[in-house]
Amino acid sequence: MPRHENSVYITFDDGPHPTATDFALRELSKYNAHATFFCVGQNAERYPDLIDRIVKEGHATGNHTHHHLNGWKTDEAKYIDDINAAAHFIPGRLFRPPYGRIRLSQIRRLRRQDPSWKIIMWSLLSADFDPEITPEQCLQNVLGQIRPGSIIIFHDSTKAWDRMSYALPRVLAYCREQNWEMKHLAN
DSSP states (O other): OOOOOOEEEEEEOOOOHHHHHHHHHHHHTTTTTOOOEOHHEEEEHHHHHHHHHHHOOOOOOOEOOOOOOOOSSSSSSHHHHHHHHHHTOOEEEEEEOGGGOOOHHHHHHHHOOOOTTTTOOOOOOOOOOOOTOHHHHHHHHTOOOOTTTTTTEEEESSSTTHHHHHHHHHHHHHHTTEEEEEEEOOO
16 A cells, blocks of 8 residues: 555546546636546446546546456456457556455566556545445445545446535545545556
């Protein structure tokens, strides 16, 4: 995990999504915050203008496979092929495995293919994807654990929309109150 005394790292998985990604970008801009967007390749292919906007606005992009594959349930060759397919639409060499599930053999094969890949997990899960929690609980999941150096995961997706759209602006405001810089992860 990056160690920066007064920095936190906000990340988004599963986009880009026309409504959720647009909202996240507008909110980040209000706070001069930067984030990392781990994009699903098929969504990046569908919305290339959002990928361009993410990069143009100073954020980082990362690969989240082309079809949001679970590495524990996917053959090694197919998994690597899916990452490579997504890489055609997503700049950079950051990678976050969907569900956080990747086998050691897949990591080794990915790094043999290209040692510049950086696998990024998270330290703080907002759980915005969970329809069983309220937006307020999502917010508390973050505010109850956030610390300098935290890598926070939100989702820019339809499934997470109600919770993410409530929690994100409040998390950004809290980080500003703490005088924490909100950075993207280095590619």
